[in-house]
Amino acid sequence: MITLAHAYIVGGVFFFAVSLLSLRDVSNRRRWVNSGFWGLLALSFLAGQYLGDLGNGLLAFGLVVLAAAGLGQGKPETAAPEARRESAAHNGNLLFLPALIIPAIALVGTLIAKQTSWGPRYIDPAQATLVSLVMGVLVAIAVLMLWLRPPALAPLQEGRRLLDAVGWAAILPQMLASLGAVFLAAGVGDQVGRLFSDYVPIDTRLGAVAAYCLGMALFTMIMGNAFAAFPVMTAAIGLPILVDKFGGDPACVCAIGMLAGFCGTLMTPMAANFNVVPANLLELPDRNAAFNGVIRAQIPTALPLLIANMALMRLLAFPT
Amino acid sequence: MLVLLGIAVVVLGFLLRANPLLVVMGAALTTGLAAAWSPGADLNIMLAAAVSTIASFGKAFNDNRYVSVVWLVLAAVGLLERAGLQERARAAIANVRAATAGRLLWLYFVVRQGAAAIGLTSLGGHAQMVRPLVAPMAEAAAETKFGALPDRSRYRIRAHAAAADNIALFFGEDIFIAIASILLIKAFLEGYGISVEPLQLSFWAIPTAIAALLIHSVRLWLLDRQLHAEQNRDNAP
Numbered sequence: 001m002i003t004l005a006h007a008y009i010v011g012g013v014f015f016f017a018v019s020l021l022s023l024r025d026v027s028n029r030r031r032w033v034n035s036g037f038w039g040l041l042a043l044s045f046l047a048g049q050y051l052g053d054l055g056n057g058l059l060a061f062g063l064v065v066l067a068a069a070g071l072g073q074g075k076p077e078t079a080a081p082e083a084r085r086e087s088a089a090h091n092g093n094l095l096f097l098p099a100l101i102i103p104a105i106a107l108v109g110t111l112i113a114k115q116t117s118w119g120p121r122y123i124d125p126a127q128a129t130l131v132s133l134v135m136g137v138l139v140a141i142a143v144l145m146l147w148l149r150p151p152a153l154a155p156l157q158e159g160r161r162l163l164d165a166v167g168w169a170a171i172l173p174q175m176l177a178s179l180g181a182v183f184l185a186a187g188v189g190d191q192v193g194r195l196f197s198d199y200v201p202i203d204t205r206l207g208a209v210a211a212y213c214l215g216m217a218l219f220t221m222i223m224g225n226a227f228a229a230f231p232v233m234t235a236a237i238g239l240p241i242l243v244d245k246f247g248g249d250p251a252c253v254c255a256i257g258m259l260a261g262f263c264g265t266l267m268t269p270m271a272a273n274f275n276v277v278p279a280n281l282l283e284l285p286d287r288n289a290a291f292n293g294v295i296r297a298q299i300p301t302a303l304p305l306l307i308a309n310m311a312l313m314r315l316l317a318f319p320t
Numbered sequence: 321m322l323v324l325l326g327i328a329v330v331v332l333g334f335l336l337r338a339n340p341l342l343v344v345m346g347a348a349l350t351t352g353l354a355a356a357w358s359p360g361a362d363l364n365i366m367l368a369a370a371v372s373t374i375a376s377f378g379k380a381f382n383d384n385r386y387v388s389v390v391w392l393v394l395a396a397v398g399l400l401e402r403a404g405l406q407e408r409a410r411a412a413i414a415n416v417r418a419a420t421a422g423r424l425l426w427l428y429f430v431v432r433q434g435a436a437a438i439g440l441t442s443l444g445g446h447a448q449m450v451r452p453l454v455a456p457m458a459e460a461a462a463e464t465k466f467g468a469l470p471d472r473s474r475y476r477i478r479a480h481a482a483a484a485d486n487i488a489l490f491f492g493e494d495i496f497i498a499i500a501s502i503l504l505i506k507a508f509l510e511g512y513g514i515s516v517e518p519l520q521l522s523f524w525a526i527p528t529a530i531a532a533l534l535i536h537s538v539r540l541w542l543l544d545r546q547l548h549a550e551q552n553r554d555n556a557p
Contacts, residue, residue, distance in 0.1 A: 004386055008385060014391075044385060045385060053376065055378065056381050056382040058374065058378070059378065060345070060377060061345065064342055064345045067342075079402045085404060087402075088403075088405070088407035088411060091403065092408070093408065098396075098400060099453065103442055103445075103449075107440060110442065130390075133392075133393070133442065137392045137396045140396040144400065144403065150402060155396070156395065158395060158401065159391075159392075159394045169340075170388065170391055174388045175381070176344060177380065178348070178380035178381045178384055179348050179377075181383075182351055182373060182377055187323060187355070222331070227501065230504065230505070230508065251516040251517075251520040251523075252524045255502075255520075255523075256527075259490075262494075265486075266490070273387070275482075276340070277447075278446040279482070281447060282450070282481070284475050285475060292479075293475055293478070293479035294483055297476070297482070297483040298487065301532070304535050305491075305528070305535055308535070309531075316524070316527065
């Protein structure tokens with residue numbers, strides 16, 4: 001059976017190769033920092049399970065120190081713009097096919113692992129999408145290598161080119177998830193919930209709806225994740241006030257409450273996966289600003305939608 | 321109350337524009353130390369608290385490696401870019417006269433939201449779709465209409481391409497019954513002795529999904545007008 005452990009090995013090998021290639025790239029004056037950063041990440045992927053908790057913590061600490069020191073930007077060998085235009089004209093719309101292999105295999109693999117009786121023998125159903133995604137990537141690379149015959153190192157060099165564009169932001173989502181675990185262990189969520197239920201006056205249905213939805217959005221902005229905010233806010237306001245006191249329908253309250261949290265996700269740099277990583281991938285000039293271009297493009301949709309969620313909950317959740 | 325200091329570190333760090341990784345590590349240490357602090361705590365206790373915080377951070381970091389596995393995609397996307405995928409995507413859209421940046425992103429939004437609603441959340445994504453295909457196509461559509469774009473317009477279109485992917489995904493996926501957030505709600509309510517069906521939860525996600533579609537459609541319509549205005553302003557004598 002193919003599991004996440006195999007995906008980690010593939011990822012570790014990729015990061016290790018990027019580390020080695022970075023070291024050889026003399027055009028990058030900070031190549032030692034780059035090489036160390038991706039090398040540490042490779043170590044985590046290949047041997048994280050043997051390092052112990054403290055070892056992994058120190059490894060994460062090392063990644064932070066290297067990122068703070070400042071990564072450079074390598075110049076991997078790649079095709080010139082003219083060569084790309086030529087290849088685009090020569091190969092035409094066939095180029096779209098390998099691009100679709102990745103989502104197609106991710107999709108088919110997930111369906112096979114979850115919907116067939118024989119699938120789980122080959123793909124771990126608990127991690128079906130990620131495992132299938134990695135397989136899709138490997139198949140797409142194989143197809144492209146056989147078809148277009150670029151230099152043997154091309155997938156690694158091209159991967160390094162894009163990884164250097166993302167930079168340290170590549171591990172920000174993983175770091176934020178870890179911070180969430182520390183917050184959870186220290187009871188940060190319970191404290192925030194207590195603050196809300198103690199100090200926010202909620203005497204009317206509309207007031208309670210507004211407090212719950214705003215609380216979801218705000219706490220999601222702080223945590224970067226609606227899943228972290230949901231248990232806290234729902235235990236503090238959703239269930240005791242909206243459901244028990246005012247008789248709201250729990251399914252409706254919770255479903256719309258979660259979506260109010262998603263409005264918060266659109267407005268925060270803490271949701272790095274969604275808001276910071278694409279700003280780096282698209283090479284936006286303000287990608288390091290707290291409210292980068294992606295977030296500023298999303299706020300004018302997120303705010304009206306938050307208000308719409310409040311109106312919908314007020315209208316739909318209560319019997320009369 | 322002291323454990324809330326970690327949140328203060330996060331907010332302050334982002335306001336001061338410190339390196340976010342540094343902010344995250346600082347917030348984790350602050351939270352761990354604040355949780356261990358008491359008036360009688362001496363240096364040894366605090367030191368032990370710092371070590372155990374780093375260890376629990378490390379455990380979570382190791383458990384969450386799957387978050388960073390997706391970067392493998394960049395090797396395939398990079399190869400495609402080398403083969404001219406972005407250029408091909410631009411050329412394909414330049415031939416469609418009716419295409420504008422707003423309309424193209426709207427089409428992507430509708431497809432992405434619809435696919436997510438039937439559980440196909442892996443169709444899309446910033447590394448796989450937005451950078452190699454959606455953003456270049458939207459830029460090309462605007463270029464076909466207006467000619468060379470000022471940088472401001474170009475970056476605005478790119479940011480909107482990422483935004484369309486996010487918003488369509490967030491407010492589409494909850495309509496599907498087997499998505500993580502639906503299962504989280506169900507499990508949470510069961511802990512309180514309330515039993516709900518995933519189908520009920522996904523049903524109540526539909527009104528918000530429609531609202532998101534309406535609001536963002538207006539936004540994308542306004543985007544075209546905004547690009548038009550920026551173009552005229554920059555071409556004015």
